[in-house]
Structure formats: C-alpha cells, structure tokens
Amino acid sequence: MMPSVAYLPGETPLHRLDARVKLALLAAYTFLLFTSDGWVGLACCLSLALFGLVVGKVPLGHALRGAGPIALLLALTVIANALSLAHPADGAAIVGSLSFTPAGMLHGMYLAVRIILLIVAAALLSLTTTPVALMDAFTALLRPLGRWNVPVGDVAMMCSIALRFIPVIADEADRIVTAQRARGARFGEGGPVARVRAWGPVLVPLLVSLFHRADALADMLDGRCFTGALRTRLDAPRMRHVDWAVLLGGCTASVLLGIYL
Amino acid sequence: MPLRLEHISYAYRLGRGTFKALDDVCFHVDPGERVAVVGPNGSGKSTLARMAQGLLVPDQGLVSADGVTGTEGLCRRVGVVGQDPEDQIISSSVQDEVAFGIGNLGVPVDEVQRRVDAALATMGLSDMRRRDPAMLSGGERQRVVIAAVLAMRPSYVVLDEPTTMLDTPGRREVLDAVTVLVRVGCGVVHITHDLDDVVPCDRAVVLHSGHIAYEGEPHDLLGDGGRLRELGLGPSRLLVVANHLAAAGMTLPADPTHPRVLAAALADHVRRVGPTCR
Ligand SMILES: Nc1ncnc2c1ncn2[C@@H]1O[C@H](COP(=O)(O)OP(=O)(O)OP(=O)(O)O)[C@@H](O)[C@H]1O
Numbered sequence: 421m422m423p424s425v426a427y428l429p430g431e432t433p434l435h436r437l438d439a440r441v442k443l444a445l446l447a448a449y450t451f452l453l454f455t456s457d458g459w460v461g462l463a464c465c466l467s468l469a470l471f472g473l474v475v476g477k478v479p480l481g482h483a484l485r486g487a488g489p490i491a492l493l494l495a496l497t498v499i500a501n502a503l504s505l506a507h508p509a510d511g512a513a514i515v516g517s518l519s520f521t522p523a524g525m526l527h528g529m530y531l532a533v534r535i536i537l538l539i540v541a542a543a544l545l546s547l548t549t550t551p552v553a554l555m556d557a558f559t560a561l562l563r564p565l566g567r568w569n570v571p572v573g574d575v576a577m578m579c580s581i582a583l584r585f586i587p588v589i590a591d592e593a594d595r596i597v598t599a600q601r602a603r604g605a606r607f608g609e610g611g612p613v614a615r616v617r618a619w620g621p622v623l624v625p626l627l628v629s630l631f632h633r634a635d636a637l638a639d640m641l642d643g644r645c646f647t648g649a650l651r652t653r654l655d656a657p658r659m660r661h662v663d664w665a666v667l668l669g670g671c672t673a674s675v676l677l678g679i680y681l
Numbered sequence: 682m683p684l685r686l687e688h689i690s691y692a693y694r695l696g697r698g699t700f701k702a703l704d705d706v707c708f709h710v711d712p713g714e715r716v717a718v719v720g721p722n723g724s725g726k727s728t729l730a731r732m733a734q735g736l737l738v739p740d741q742g743l744v745s746a747d748g749v750t751g752t753e754g755l756c757r758r759v760g761v762v763g764q765d766p767e768d769q770i771i772s773s774s775v776q777d778e779v780a781f782g783i784g785n786l787g788v789p790v791d792e793v794q795r796r797v798d799a800a801l802a803t804m805g806l807s808d809m810r811r812r813d814p815a816m817l818s819g820g821e822r823q824r825v826v827i828a829a830v831l832a833m834r835p836s837y838v839v840l841d842e843p844t845t846m847l848d849t850p851g852r853r854e855v856l857d858a859v860t861v862l863v864r865v866g867c868g869v870v871h872i873t874h875d876l877d878d879v880v881p882c883d884r885a886v887v888l889h890s891g892h893i894a895y896e897g898e899p900h901d902l903l904g905d906g907g908r909l910r911e912l913g914l915g916p917s918r919l920l921v922v923a924n925h926l927a928a929a930g931m932t933l934p935a936d937p938t939h940p941r942v943l944a945a946a947l948a949d950h951v952r953r954v955g956p957t958c959r
C-alpha cells in the first residue's frame with residue numbers, strides 16, 4: 421500500500437465510491453459552489469460538505485488541514501472586503517476616508533467560506549481515495565485526449581511509476597541516512613548551512629541509486645515491449661450500479677440547485 | 682533453433698573513452714536447456730543479459746533467437762528477470778502486473794486474461810491475483826516478475842541474479858520457479874554469483890573480464906578448486922564439504938561435487954563402517 425500523508429484508509433461508502441465518480445462530483449460541487457449565490461446556496465453547500473465528512477468518517481480537522489497555508493489569504497479577503505473608501509451609509513469611519521462596513525465584511529466572509537468549502541471538498545476526495553486510484557481516474561478522464569495525439573499512455577505511465585516509487589525512494593533515503601548516521605554524520609544540528617551540507621552525502625548516493633533504478637526500469641519496460649500505448653488493465657475499476665446512481669443523482673442535483681439557488 | 686550470440690563484442694562509451702564489456706563472446710541456449718552463467722563482479726554478465734534481449738546492439742557479432750534478430754523480435758522471444766523485484770513491478774495489483782507485457786503485444790483482452798491465469802497458475806500465484814505486489818514478500822514479488830515474463834510466452838528466459846536480494850526461503854521459492862520455467866520448455870540462462878545454483882544446470886559458462894573463460898559440465902567446474910580460484914570464484918560449498926570429509930579420512934569418489942554422488946558415497950561409507958557414533 422502507498423504510505424501517503426493524504427490518504428485516510430477506510431471502508432466507508434465514500435471510500436468505496438468509484439474515483440471517477442468522486443472526481444466528477446467534485447467538479448459538480450465546484451459548479452454549484454460558484455453558481456449559487458446567496459446564503460441559502462452556501463448553507464446548502466455547507467450541509468453537503470458536512471454530509472460528505474460524516475459519510476466518509478473524515479474528521480473536520482483533517483479536511484481543514486489544506487486550508488492552513490491560505491488562512492492568511494482568507495483573513496485578508498475578509499478584511500479587504502470589510503474596508504471601504506467610499507463612505508457607505510452603514511459604514512463606521514476609521515481614519516480619514518477609510519471606513520468599516522458590516523455588509524462588506526459579511527460578503528468577505530461569504531467568499532472565504534466558499535473557498536474553505538472547496539478545500540474541504542477536495543480534501544474529501546484525496547483523503548478517501550488512494551493515490552493510485554486517483555491517478556487511474558485522471559487517466560480515464562484524459563483518455564479521449566488520445567485522439568488528438570496527446571500521449572495519454574506515456575503521461576499516465578510516468579505518473580503512476582512516480583507514485584509507485586515514492587515509498588521505494590523514501591526507504592532508500594532512510595537507509596542512506598541511517599548508514600551516514602552510523603558513520604557519525606549529524607542531521608538537524610548546527611546552523612542552516614551545516615544542516616543543508618549534512619544532506620549532501622545523502623543526496624549523492626540517493627541520486628546514483630535512483631539512476632541505477634531508472635536504468636533497470638527502462639530495461640524492464642523495453643523488455644516488455646512497452647510502446648506508450650494505454651495498458652490493458654484486468655483490475656481496472658468497474659462502475660457499479662451505486663456508482664452510476666450517485667454520479668447521476670449528484671450531477672443532476674448540483675445543476676438544478678445551481679440554477680435555482 | 683537456439684538463442685544464439687555469435688562473436689559478440691561490446692564496449693560501453695564512457696565520456697571520450699570506451700570500456701570493453703564483452704569480447705568475442707559465443708554463447709547459445711537450446712529450448713528446455715538450463716545454463717548457468719557465473720563470473721566475478723564486472724565480468725559482463727548483465728551486459729550479456731541486455732544483449733540477449735536486443736536492448737544493446739553489439740559492436741560486432743550477431744544475436745538471434747529462433748533465427749530472429751532485432752530488438753522487437755528478440756524482446757518477444759527472450760524474457761529477462763532482473764535482480765531487484767522493486768525495479769520491475771509497476772502495477773498495483775498482481776494480475777495487472779502480469780498482464781502488462783502481454784497487453785503491449787496487442788493481444789485481445791480475453792486472451793490476455795487467459796494467459797495471465799495460466800502464468801499465475803504455473804507460478805502458484807492464482808490466489809494472490811488481486812493483491813498489491815508491494816505487500817508481498819521478496820520471493821513472491823520475484824515470482825510475480827517471472828510470471829509476467831512467462832505470460833509473454835518467451836522461448837528463452839534470462840534471469841540476472843534473481844535471488845541476490847532475497848532471504849533463504851525467497852531464494853528457494855525462486856529456484857523452484859526456475860525449475861518450472863525449464864519444465865514448461867523455456868531455455869533458461871541463470872546468471873548467478875552462487876556456485877550452488879550451478880548444480881542443477883545442464884551446462885556452466887564462466888565469464889571473466891568480458892570473455893568466456895570456461896564452458897562445460899557444471900560438475901567438472903565445481904570439482905576443480907584450483908580452476909575456480911583462478912577464475913575469481915570461491916570454492917563451491919559442496920567442494921568444501923567434500924574436502925572436509927576427505928580430511929576426516931573418508932575415501933571419496935572421483936567426482937565428489939555431484940550431490941547425488943557425494944550422498945551415495947556417504948551412504949556407502951556408513952553402510953561399511955556402520956552407523957556408529959563416537
Ligand atoms: N551503462 C554502463 N556504462 C558504462 N560502463 C558500464 C555500464 N554498465 C556496465 N558497465 C561496465 O561494464 C562492465 C560489465 O558490467 P556488467 O554489469 O555486465 O557486469 P556484471 O558481470 O553483471 O557485474 P555484477 O556481478 O556486478 O552484476 C563493468 O566493469 C561495468 O563497470
């Protein structure tokens with residue numbers, strides 16, 4: 421299994437839902453989020469997100485982790501919207517022509533919540549789908565591009581190999597670090613320059629070993645007559661009736677809600 | 682018609698210089714034959730494997746399998762199993778991995794499924810078909826690789842130190858799988874560091890700095906301690922045991938490095954001296 425920071429292993433209906441359907445639902449949800457205006461629409465989106473969290477048994481904190489890096493941006497959105505230079509009727513003057521408007525702040529919060537909901541929805545997808553399944557889903561959706569000579573097979577192969585080798589590379593790095601430690605190397609000590617320097621003796625053997633692996637892998641691919649075409653998959657995910665139902669239901673609901681809200 | 686390497690020379694290009702890795706090498710394997718290739722580090726064994734699959738084009742000489750030359754023809758007839766299963770598995774399920782090579786041959790899906798089933802059954806992996814290879818043991822993973830090669834129906838399989846990364850049970854598993862390959866009719870080239878792997882082979886070839894330094898009966902090689910040392914190979918374990926037995930006063934037959942001969946001699950000895958223990 422792929423050790424991944426993003427995936428929360430589980431057996432919930434949301435985990436079992438076909439990754440392509442989840443991807444489509446994310447798109448539909450995004451559509452709904454940005455076409456419905458007003459607080460009713462937002463409340464509707466909020467309840468959908470909460471519903472997803474409950475079904476997928478995803479802790480809210482986990483899903484909100486992705487919002488961390490842009491918290492400042494969200495705060496600025498709210499503040500910038502709350503401030504006005506134009507002396508609106510409900511404004512409270514702060515300094516000079518700058519004034520604070522509750523309506524503006526409310527609008528800023530509305531925008532911020534919308535972005536947070538989008539982040540939660542995307543997190544729901546990545547937390548309940550293995551990277552491999554996600555990759556497969558992307559490939560499946562890109563498949564039609566093959567008709568316009570986009571090398572979908574190559575790209576898919578490259579991405580899935582990259583995914584598969586992350587744990588291998590991590591193991592290898594770990595082994596080298598341990599070996600260097602045994603010889604007295606110190607990591608995470610001293611100033612920033614010393615810290616970066618300490619990684620030199622790790623990166624060089626790591627790169628050498630990666631080149632060896634890449635060579636072996638290339639030999640394997642050539643030896644198995646790989647030509648860049650999309651591969652035959654026996655364990656390709658199959659859409660169950662539930663998947664179709666959820667896909668149809670979800671998309672129709674989003675479109676209808678998007679139009680009427 | 683065998684897999685045939687005729688007067689092969691090959692030099693790796695290193696910057697402005699070159700390094701001669703194979704020097705006028707002649708080598709062949711027949712279908713159903715099991716040939717061991719041994720040699721010290723850097724003697725050109727892996728180069729030979731790449732050459733057999735047509736992944737390297739020789740500077741001189743010709744590689745052909747069943748009369749066919751060229752990379753594509755060779756890849757279809759010659760399968761290669763490498764050292765580290767980690768570098769040879771790219772799928773997240775066993776049966777998808779085994780299907781990968783055949784899928785590339787343009788075989789229709791139901792035929793792919795049939796061949797995958799057959800290869801999995803031959804390698805004893807049928808009940809692991811949906812497992813993630815990353816979760817299997819080293820020996821199991823190497824068997825997945827062998828099954829993936831086998832599913833392409835090669836006439837010849839070259840195994841380049843297939844047991845080096847494995848523990849003892851894994852080694853056993855893979856050696857049994859090699860025996861199965863021979864049984865289903867493949868010509869097998871087993872590249873190895875371990876002289877014990879040479880014992881079950883029909884023929885032994887020793888590579889030394891890019892040329893063939895010995896070719897013949899495995900047991901002639903394994904029994905000749907002086908020759909082995911000369912070729913940069915340690916004494917075989919059987920030879921060590923035989924030497925100890927001789928030093929302990931047992932009369933040994935002329936060819937003590939064949940396990941069957943050694944066992945018969947021991948049994949005979951016990952029969953004559955009696956099962957007494959001191
Ligand atoms: N890609 C390459 N570029 C340059 N030189 C190479 C390359 N691959 C191998 N060599 C050199 O060619 C020689 C033969 O290499 P080869 O890998 O065939 O040896 P080997 O018998 O498989 O060794 P080992 O037992 O270590 O696997 C070695 O001296 C090696 O350094």
Ligand SMILES: [Mg+2]
Nearest residue numbers: 726727728841
């Ligand atoms: Mg080698």
